[in-house]
Amino acid sequence: MHKPDNWNVPDFAGRRVTLHDVARHVGMSKSTVSLVLQGSSSVSDKTRERVLRAIDETGYVYNRKAAALRQSGRHGLIGVIVNGLNTPYSAELLNQLEGLSLEQDILPMFASSSETLAQQEKLLQLYMEHNVGGFIICPAPGTRSTLLDKLWRNGFPLVQVMREVPFSQFPAVVADNRRGLYEATRHLIKLGHRKIAFLGGSEDISDYHERLAGFMDAMNEAGLSVPSGYIYPILQSRAAGRKALKALLEYDPGITAVACFSDLMAYGVLSQSREMGIKVGEDLAVIGFDDLADSRLTHPALTTVRVEAGDFAGKSLQLLKTYMSDPQSPVTREVIPAKLMIRESCGAPHLNTSSGGE
Amino acid sequence: MHKPDNWNVPDFAGRRVTLHDVARHVGMSKSTVSLVLQGSSSVSDKTRERVLRAIDETGYVYNRKAAALRQSGRHGLIGVIVNGLNTPYSAELLNQLEGLSLEQDILPMFASSSETLAQQEKLLQLYMEHNVGGFIICPAPGTRSTLLDKLWRNGFPLVQVMREVPFSQFPAVVADNRRGLYEATRHLIKLGHRKIAFLGGSEDISDYHERLAGFMDAMNEAGLSVPSGYIYPILQSRAAGRKALKALLEYDPGITAVACFSDLMAYGVLSQSREMGIKVGEDLAVIGFDDLADSRLTHPALTTVRVEAGDFAGKSLQLLKTYMSDPQSPVTREVIPAKLMIRESCGAPHLNTSSGGE
DNA sequence: TTGCTTTTTTGGAACGTTCCAAATATTGTA
DNA sequence: TACAATATTTGGAACGTTCCAAAAAAGCAA
Numbered sequence: 001m002h003k004p005d006n007w008n009v010p011d012f013a014g015r016r017v018t019l020h021d022v023a024r025h026v027g028m029s030k031s032t033v034s035l036v037l038q039g040s041s042s043v044s045d046k047t048r049e050r051v052l053r054a055i056d057e058t059g060y061v062y063n064r065k066a067a068a069l070r071q072s073g074r075h076g077l078i079g080v081i082v083n084g085l086n087t088p089y090s091a092e093l094l095n096q097l098e099g100l101s102l103e104q105d106i107l108p109m110f111a112s113s114s115e116t117l118a119q120q121e122k123l124l125q126l127y128m129e130h131n132v133g134g135f136i137i138c139p140a141p142g143t144r145s146t147l148l149d150k151l152w153r154n155g156f157p158l159v160q161v162m163r164e165v166p167f168s169q170f171p172a173v174v175a176d177n178r179r180g181l182y183e184a185t186r187h188l189i190k191l192g193h194r195k196i197a198f199l200g201g202s203e204d205i206s207d208y209h210e211r212l213a214g215f216m217d218a219m220n221e222a223g224l225s226v227p228s229g230y231i232y233p234i235l236q237s238r239a240a241g242r243k244a245l246k247a248l249l250e251y252d253p254g255i256t257a258v259a260c261f262s263d264l265m266a267y268g269v270l271s272q273s274r275e276m277g278i279k280v281g282e283d284l285a286v287i288g289f290d291d292l293a294d295s296r297l298t299h300p301a302l303t304t305v306r307v308e309a310g311d312f313a314g315k316s317l318q319l320l321k322t323y324m325s326d327p328q329s330p331v332t333r334e335v336i337p338a339k340l341m342i343r344e345s346c347g348a349p350h351l352n353t354s355s356g357g358e
Numbered sequence: 359m360h361k362p363d364n365w366n367v368p369d370f371a372g373r374r375v376t377l378h379d380v381a382r383h384v385g386m387s388k389s390t391v392s393l394v395l396q397g398s399s400s401v402s403d404k405t406r407e408r409v410l411r412a413i414d415e416t417g418y419v420y421n422r423k424a425a426a427l428r429q430s431g432r433h434g435l436i437g438v439i440v441n442g443l444n445t446p447y448s449a450e451l452l453n454q455l456e457g458l459s460l461e462q463d464i465l466p467m468f469a470s471s472s473e474t475l476a477q478q479e480k481l482l483q484l485y486m487e488h489n490v491g492g493f494i495i496c497p498a499p500g501t502r503s504t505l506l507d508k509l510w511r512n513g514f515p516l517v518q519v520m521r522e523v524p525f526s527q528f529p530a531v532v533a534d535n536r537r538g539l540y541e542a543t544r545h546l547i548k549l550g551h552r553k554i555a556f557l558g559g560s561e562d563i564s565d566y567h568e569r570l571a572g573f574m575d576a577m578n579e580a581g582l583s584v585p586s587g588y589i590y591p592i593l594q595s596r597a598a599g600r601k602a603l604k605a606l607l608e609y610d611p612g613i614t615a616v617a618c619f620s621d622l623m624a625y626g627v628l629s630q631s632r633e634m635g636i637k638v639g640e641d642l643a644v645i646g647f648d649d650l651a652d653s654r655l656t657h658p659a660l661t662t663v664r665v666e667a668g669d670f671a672g673k674s675l676q677l678l679k680t681y682m683s684d685p686q687s688p689v690t691r692e693v694i695p696a697k698l699m700i701r702e703s704c705g706a707p708h709l710n711t712s713s714g715g716e
Numbered sequence: 717t718t719g720c721t722t723t724t725t726t727g728g729a730a731c732g733t734t735c736c737a738a739a740t741a742t743t744g745t746a
Numbered sequence: 747t748a749c750a751a752t753a754t755t756t757g758g759a760a761c762g763t764t765c766c767a768a769a770a771a772a773g774c775a776a
Contacts, residue, residue, distance in 0.1 A: 016512070016513060016732095018731090018732055018733085019732065019733065020732075020733095028755075028756090029755065029756045029757070030732090030733085030756090030757095031734085031735085031755070031756055031757075031758095032754085032755055032756075034733070034734060034735090035734095035754095035755085037733095038734085042753070042754065042755090043754070043755080044753080044754060044755090047754080047755085059508075059511070059512060061483075061486045061487060061512060062487045062733090063487065063489065063731095063732055063733065064487045064488050064489070064733090065423040065426055065427055065488070065489055065731095065732080065733085066427055066731075066732035066733040066734090066761090067732080067733050067734070068423055068733085068761090069423055069424055069427055069731090069732080069733070069734090069760090069761045069762065069763085070732085070733050070734040070735075070760065070761050071733085071734065071735095071761085077488070084453070085449055085452045085453040085456060085468070086446070086449040086450045086452070086453040088444070088446070088449075091443055091444040091446075091449045092444045094443045094444070094468075095442070095443045095444040095470070098443060098469060098470060099472075102477070102480065102481075107467075107484050107488070108469075109465075109467050109468075110443075110452075110467075110468045110469075111456060111466075111468075112453070112456060114457075119460070122460065123460075125419075126465050128419045129419060129420045129421065129422045130422050130423070130435070130465070131421065131422070131423055150417075153417070154374070154417060154419060155374060238651065238652070238655060267652065267655060268655070270655070271655040271657075274657055293596065294596070294625065294652065297596060297625060297626070297628075297629040299629075299632055299657055374762095376761090376762055376763085377762065377763065378762075378763095386725075386726090387725065387726045387727070388726090388727095388762090388763085389725070389726055389727075389728095389764085389765090390724085390725060390726075392763070392764065392765090393724095393725085393764095395763095396764085400723075400724065400725090401724070401725080402723080402724060402725090405724080405725085420763090421761095421762055421763065422763090423761095423762080423763085424731090424761075424762035424763040424764090425762080425763050425764070426731090426763085427730090427731045427732065427733085427761090427762080427763070427764090428730065428731050428762085428763050428764040428765075429731085429763085429764065429765090
């Protein structure tokens with residue numbers, strides 16, 4: 001640890017420079033300075049110029065808190081709560097949201113619930129205290145509709161993103177989960193697979209039920225049975241993927257394909273397969289969901305369902321802005337399309353059944 | 359798109375409930391209510407109880423803006439600017455920072471510079487306007503010391519994290535980059551490698567020079583030459599890793615090992631190797647830096663240099679808090695240890711030289 | 717009851733901005 | 747030059763809190 005204490009700490013301004021200071025410095029009233037700041041047209045060019053110079057000279061920094069206090073609150077701040085800051089898909093969503101927000105002079109405040117109700121509630125409370133104009137939220141498992149109701153009633157519009165609270169009638173932007181998994185599963189079936197498992201996800205999340213429904217749609221349509229042990233819900237992570245695959249194959253070693261709740265879980269499946277000497281793409285077909293950046297580079301490259309994070313970001317922001325400007329706008333539910341990306345991890349399987357018979 | 363417009367939008371409170379409203383509702387003065395809110399001991403239990411009930415009944419939400427206005431600014435808000443929200447290491451840093459901050463009743467505002475000076479400046483400005491208590495910042499390439507100076511002078515303490523602005527004398531928390539790459543390179547040398555390349559990183563970032571220096575330390579110590587073409591700086595990404603490896607092997611097909619600036623680049627190298635039919639761990643040794651969650655699961659598992667993101671988070675937050683409470687505290691530079699994690703990607707190489715001679 | 721101390725409550729100023737109505741400066745016209 | 751019309755500038759109230767000094771209430775001893 002170095003301590004270059006020969007260095008002088010610059011003089012900390014005891015007090016921040018205020019609009020009043022600028023006014024005094026330039027010899028005008030604070031009202032005039034305020035007008036310049038707001039870009040009012042009713043101030044003469046000469047004055048504007050002098051004031052701008054003074055602002056520069058004094059190093060004045062606009063104080064949004066004070067301004068917002070007078071302007072009954074709003075100041076281009078929105079609260080964004082996702083499930084995890086370091087889960088790749090959420091990170092990409094935040095990335096997209098940041099770009100779009102800043103373009104529109106909105107400052108997003110990002111945080112994660114870490115999938116717990118307690119943290120979610122704490123964050124919502126803090127954000128309200130900081131007077132955000134509204135929320136974009138990926139509700140933590142177990143979130144009740146009453147919570148969202150409370151927000152809305154308090155004057156905070158919100159848009160649910162990626163997931164939605166069951167039986168809630170609030171705006172939402174969700175993926176076409178059902179169709180996504182339907183298509184993915186159909187693809188597996190077309191390749192000849194019969195014993196297909198559905199791995200991962202949590203029953204407390206709307207995603208899960210939609211994706212599972214899509215899976216079941218395809219299985220039922222093809223007249224394939226799904227023993228209860230073929231459905232293995234487990235919380236999102238690579239390690240969970242490994243564990244789940246092991247359990248699945250113990251339950252029925254004859255399983256030839258797994259549809260995963262997410263790419264992250266699929267990565268776990270890939271690594272567990274390698275460890276067990278199972279060749280993915282030959283002995284076992286694997287399909288993910290999300291299409292993370294890494295999924296192109298896994299070995300074999302992962303077949304997965306792509307949902308554009310940018311679409312989530314764009315739609316949810318647009319929707320939130322609508323409610324912020326007019327709280328009475330009709331409640332809308334947007335569905336983001338899901339697209340099957342066929343790569344190598346689901347290549348034609350080695351099956352010992354030549355025809356369809358069990 | 360569904361529109362369940364049979365649903366009634368709850369009545370939006372026209373105006374937010376204020377402390378005054380609560381006071382009137384309970385029949386006391388706003389001062390008393392304020393005291394209750396601050397947990398003052400000079401308010402009687404009976405009153406406290408009545409006020410708390412009233413707060414609950416009215417649905418009052420504390421207004422930090424107004425409070426902070428009176429309390430000369432500070433309100434437990436800090437600005438955190440990293441290089442990218444969706445780069446895995448940064449994401450993990452944010453995750454850790456969030457956990458620690460909330461524990462200490464600090465609300466972090468996260469954003470990314472996207473490696474551009476313009477966005478960084480815009481964010482700093484906005485955060486100042488929102489009156490954050492200080493900054494934790496991973497400076498964008500090309501950041502000048504004068505920028506940090508301006509912040510500090512305006513009363514915003516800051517801590518640099520992961521990188522530091524050259525010739526700046528501001529607090530910083532950085533990894534032991536030089537030692538990390540020194541050890542990694544030494545490991546490669548011990549395994550018998552002679553033609554070792556250093557891949558990735560940007561010359562505008564302090565990290566790069568430190569890691570490169572560590573690399574050179576080890577190479578020089580072993581008396582190994584490093585042709586200019588062995589050093590291939592390029593901006594952080596998987597695709598860049600692929601491109602870089604190709605260029606490197608074109609320059610000298612005899613290269614048997616690459617030390618990468620980051621795990622992300624190493625992933626690119628891994629996938630490019632596979633494409634070119636090069637067996638990593640046999641024909642080519644690869645070492646990364648960061649130890650991302652995925653690095654255990656790549657094939658082969660990636661040998662890399664681990665630096666705990668939690669340490670970065672803990673130290674930088676602690677340091678920032680020090681400066682926030684006493685701006686005159688001596689400037690400190692903390693170094694986070696780097697630890698070589700030996701896995702499979704650098705297994706003993708096939709070399710045609712049996713002894714050391716060129 | 718009185719006077720004294722201690723506890724509890726309170727009104728009003730302050731924070732830094734915006735907004736408004738009113739004051740002042742500038743311009744054009746007769 | 748004088749007057750209206752217009753352009754520009756300004757003081758003060760307001761936003762919702764905290765803080766302070768001071769008022770009111772409560773408790774206690776004589």
